[in-house]
Amino acid sequence: MKKRVADIIIETLVELGVKDCFSVVGGGSMHLDNALGLNDDMNVVFHHHEQACAMAAEGYAKTSGNIAAVCVTSGPGATNTLTGVMGAWVDSVPMFVMSGQIRYEVSVAKTGLPLRFRGNQEFDIIGSVKNMTKYAKMVTDPLSIKNEINKAVKTAISGRRGPVWLDIPLDIQNAMVNEEDLYPVEEIKEEPTIKEEEFNNLIEMISNAKRPVIIGGNGIANSGNLGLFREFAKKLGIPVVASAIAADVLYDDYDLYYGISGFIGPRTGNFILQNADFILTLGTSLGFKTTGYTQEKFAVNAKIVMVDCDEYEVRKPGVRVDYFIHSELKNFFNYCLPKIKHVNVPNEWIDYCNKLKNRFTPFEATEGLSADDRVCSYMFWKRFEEHEPDDSIAALGNNTGISSKLQIGIKHENSRVIANNNCGSMGYDLPAAIGSAVASKKEVICVTGDGSIMMNLQELQTIKHYNLPVKVVIFSNDGYNAFRQTCKNFFSGFNVGCDAESGVSFPSFEKVADTFGYGYKCCHSNGELDECLDWLFSQEGQVILEVEQRLDDPITPKVMSRINDKGEFVTPSIEDMYPFIDEEEYKSLMIGDING
Template sequence: MAKLIKISDLIVKFFEEKKVEHIFLLSGGMMMNLLDSVSKSKSIKYVCNHHEQAASIAAEAYARVKNEIGVCYATSGPGATNTITGIAGAWLDSTPVMYLTGQSRTSLTVMGSGIKELRMLGNFEVNIVEIVKPITKYAVFLDEPNDVLYHLEKAFYLASSGRPGPVLLDVPLDIQGALVDEEKLEHFIIPHFEQELLKLDILTKELENHKRPLIIGGHGVRVANKVKEFRELVQKLNIPVVTTQLANDLMPYNHELYIGRVGLRGDRAGNFAVQSADLIITIGTSLHITTTGYEQDEFAPNATKIVIDLDSSILKKNESISQIQIKADVSTVLDYMFENINSVISPEWVSKLKNWKQMFPIINEPHIRDNDDINTYHLMNLLSKSLIGDEILITDAGSLYYITGQAFLSKENQRVIISGALGAMGYALPASIGAAFAASDKNIICVTGDGSMQLNVQELQTIAHYQLNCKIIVINNKGYASIRNSQASFLEGHIAASSEETGVTFPNWQKLADAYAISFIKESRYGYLSDVFNKMINKKGPLMIEIIIPENVIMIPAVTSVRLPNGSFKSNRLHEMTPELTAKQLSEANVNIN
């Protein structure tokens, strides 16, 4: 006699076999069977968020911290659409997450009716599959019980293979409760793909023929779970490295071969290195416009540029700014280079880059701080010095997004998590929840702005309920500093919808912390910050710290744009950061870039 299993139980069994430990969700009627089955699992715990956006982001951050697939459940209609910000972030930052959404029973869906023109048929129905197809690697409506295992296996494989990313399975209520014979179910067969392994020989030749090589390391190295191998290769070849915004934690800042960050909001040493190199090898980066600068023809103008990526669309996009494109994954490239290349890098070149790093630290830029006020750059620099070295730092969008990338100097075993390409406000708090479940033994340092905090403030209850080891630093600058900065630069100083005076107000943070029964500290004096951070490090469980800073902190150094007579803008080159260095400073640093 056939042994039948309910589909929702089959899904949980599948996740159990894949060693999934947590599923982030907000319950709803159209996912009742999915929730019922996971609640009975002995190895999987569900985490109750208070908004599906928060659950979707928590699952994404969880995946990034554990280097495993994250899982999120949501109900139909608004529950499903609320996950889109998390899905989009996972898509852009190449994070493997499986999203399962409940749906009306098959006969009451537009997909089930076969009438594509219908907007809605069932209760709370939205055709989420068609909505998310452009931002997922795989999205499918499950209308046949016997195909569910096939789609589960395919989705799991696609989420984690090649360039990882999110997938979504839309599961109607009747499919969730259907019974199937597990032994008769179809399985997904993993396909084979080709890499351009022969072209890797070019790397050996190019390294032999150039004197000023540089690696640009990106987030893709972390995605491939090859950070250790990357650092070992750098050490073996004695080759200098700069990193992108999303790869802040790829190399410890004090590593002798780590020079700095490249990009519009990078640092001077990192940008000088890129613009002076005669060979650029990119590993794990798509060379986004914020990395290369807007004037892409001026990016590393003196260098032969080799772009390595498994994504053909990335290679095609970069044809105009690179001479050599190689289709290969990070793991293959690192293995090949380690085994086949014994490069001899000019000590003069490495010494020159180290000198730039020493001469132009971010903290020496003219960041204004009156009396004992707190400037965000000084705050992030002090925070990086105060932390022990095994924490997970998560920051939000806006000015913190840029300042963290410049001023936080990561240590050997620290992680820095940001909403990279999407730059979503409200990311940090739910991401901290995901990180806390992924690494319960670590201190999670959540740095958010008063503006970003409001977008997912309800997740304070999730943190309080589970007593997560989250330290929430709320930077109070009375609004949206990054937007005010842009308005001041490009709109002749006209400020709108970004300050208290122009309509953006906030609650009393201490009263809010009290309402959630979360311990609270408030500070506005720089001289007391060290004590505050020491208390934070030694505190178990959740803690909120409100830090008062001036309303307008200028973000420097930065590659800025100038307005032309016709009203258009032209961006400076990467090495021409604001504020400009004097001719004497450039001469003393031996900076000579044409």
């Protein structure tokens, strides 16, 4: 019996474990849309903008470790997804995108000519997405469909994960085929794994180290290996530091975890890295956010071992790696866990790490605050930790108040932080929260800024329509605070397009909440935080908590250039952060010579 290709597509996705899809319907994808609606095993969330579909799929994957589908129509429907796909690409997050397209028989692709378009809403989307996907193809042979779906999904979730895209013309979607005539499914190349000799060398290096540390990065959670990493770290028993903005790799309650590192700190992790004699990197490519821009000053006393499934990362200029293990993380952990034993780390090193942990806090900015002042984001997160449940999920937008959370990390073992780390698009917040709520089926706190939420404000209705357990916190700072700081630092405070006086204004969020049927409360000062957070976590249904953020809410501590004795601007290494600590104390905390 013959079957429609569109139905085979959805059935194959379900067989491969893809059971959630984020979509905006359209004429170019009508058979795909129809097939989605007919298949009871596929859950579909329909959005009000295609960008939100892709960002929701990213939030879904980051929360669950599983891949979701995105279905959009041709032309503008496809191009609207691009920022979300870019975010998944740079953060190595799996995503399966299928777009509709005009009939292949009347398409530009069929002619082979360099035409711009022929049909209505026709656009060569594959040409646009090839540099932000692991696999991208227009399907032109209906008999290849099962193989193409398998190849795309397995490519997305294997090795270094990432988005894939299939463009499916209308006549291919609606083609009727005998399933026995479908082409066989090709095998995907095996993922790299650690070799016995590499494992033995690694254990020898760890055992000989006096000051060992693990750097855990965002690739751990993004590849679905958070549980395996934590088991590995605890079994090995050496200190752990997270790479820059890897906020939920480990949690404060774990004794040997010393926080996040990188150019926005905080200080403890940076001092540990700069004084280590052995560093094992897992799930991080040692980018500038972790090493700082003066990479030649990074961990000069340490032997660095990198485990990565992408062999090109070790070849990039500026990064010194002494030993490279080409392995996918899951394979690495599964090989190592049965073999590794607890390492006897010198007490002096553990004492040093604990001394730093007790000396420095990520909440430096909360010292000396007035209860009557507008809210400091660090104070918000400090109080947030005291009110949140042990398994809270925070989906973050992009705002200066979010950067502080990415410094602070998580307190509880089962908490999660969902953020786009390398794209940093405004508007990520609500869609990511939707994806996270669909994946976890738990309450999600979406925390964002007034500028960011405006980019996908319409998704408040998606949350309401599906009655998703999402609560929203909006840091309100009357504009684009980060760019306002840029104007202050570089252009003597001459503002452009960042507040009402320079061209950008915002609505009453109380009225916005009322329009979408959300509860509303406003927190005006530090002193009101406990009351407002009590309200936030006690409410049933969707609510908006607006937080009036201080306008001069700085990110602190952070790596900042300074003027040397010769009057030259120099960028210090990552442990030498602003506000600068006393020189004598700084020297006392450096075990080795930072200049090598």
